[in-house]
Amino acid sequence: MVGRRALLAASASLPAARALAQQRPLRIITPFAPGGATDALARLVGLRITALTDQTVVVEPKPGAGGDLAMQAAAAAEPDGHTLVLGSDSSLVRNPLLRRAIPYDPDKDFAPIGRLVISWYAIAVHASVPARTVVEFVTWAKAHPGRVNYGSAGPGTLAHVIGEMMSQGLGLDMQHIPYRGANPALQDLVAGRLQFYAVSAGGLLPLLREGSVRVLAVTGPARQAALPDVPTMVEAGFAEYDHSAFYALSAPARVPQAFVDRTGALLGRIMAEPDTAERLRSLAFDPAFLGPEAFRAFLAAERIRWRDIVARTGLTLE
Template identity: 40%
Template structure:
């Protein structure tokens, strides 16, 4: 198999260039290279968030492909609550045998430790990283009634009338909340935070005009943006997105250096045998190189990103420091 390479790209650390040719091994080849008799029974992937979001989308796609490759059932279980900590804690305490996997993300690994005083597990010590799977950007949106056609105009409005507008998030400590607070800090503006129990009610109130602004996950907002029910002012990624090519980044739109994205990855309980971790890593790489997978994920605003276990661990540590500084500066805590 051709060696997979990673390029350093500023603060993001690395991006993988994924091609089917680079990872073009057959399912049979993977099965033969894996640990003896693994997997010999059903595998479960716990998604510690509600169905329908980016975490759920990517988990179900990966589970489907794993099932086809391994000829064993791969079941996705949604176990939301406590900003992802409930489902993550269950996997942290599960048998480290490769049959219990976690669809983890930046929230669990790099944000929750700074937000929650009594974590039920240690994200760095209690999991064996397997691979990053992808990243999804967020998008700054406003209700159509707001007289701002771009981010600069919104910033001017917020400075003229500080505290007048409300912004919605999917909950205290969520990536949406953190990204909006970083926007406020970097633009020296003021908005009132209205936290919701998940993205769906936050989006519903934004559509109804009960709140005026949000920094939301792109795949959940795309249908409403395309329907003209909310205005997309900027994306939070470093580069423009193929799904919204005409929408500038916040860096381009007047907030130099702004960057926020949600990474998604696969992890197992600490102590899972390295041979099994490597086996699943290689399977994940092959899945994420499949053209139909790339196409489906891009349609949801998710960009493929794979890694070695160590690169995934380092990404989590880098973001832990970065978001820890932001959380401390903003004085944000979650009970």
């Protein structure tokens, strides 16, 4: 009799358990320290998810190792529809090509959900560097070997790749200083401990008013409205170093396809909102949404493109 009561009680509790499971927060794991543009991107998307679905979203920063810690945590998470990770061009495309070993497989460990934005980069120097063009910077750096430190948000990130491509391709003796996010590196650029930084522009723009940082060029196909007098890298004569980043949300592999489709559609709705697009542009992000299928095709094409770049340039990262 007791056993029957227990069975009935357990059966009665199943709907409540399912409801409780549905109320679990959705976590978005991010690869860099709080306070930067990528953190703001994740929080903006999370707030819109909550507003549209009533599901709580928790942004969980796991900075370090150029995004490896965040990607590793997401790859190990249960594929139950309660974890997303904010990946980038470095973590989802280049890392396997440029680094000896990474603790995840970007192709096999994740289910692509949606590309969100493209981020243009600013080629910046500290004001103490007497260069106002990229050509002048290259000339100055060659005349001062070993005196140029450049920053990045971690190994393999686009700032590291652009810096190393310029070092190897132009014969510059520059030292790479990795950080746990863009903000700490920007602080050192402002303080003069870094002389050069190819930085995602979102965190940089507010600092330009201080006069301690000078932008020599921007990446992308056209000049940026925020810096209309600054040439593109193509205009500056350095098209081979003209690269921009993308940021995207993925889930652990083996997540139900229904979750992929539903979340992809939701993200598409969010990224189409005019207010959301305006806020993203204020962070120097260009909205560039791709749904699950198109995003998967984009990743495949980017991996081929970067494989060709690495083969052509011989680019390596320590």
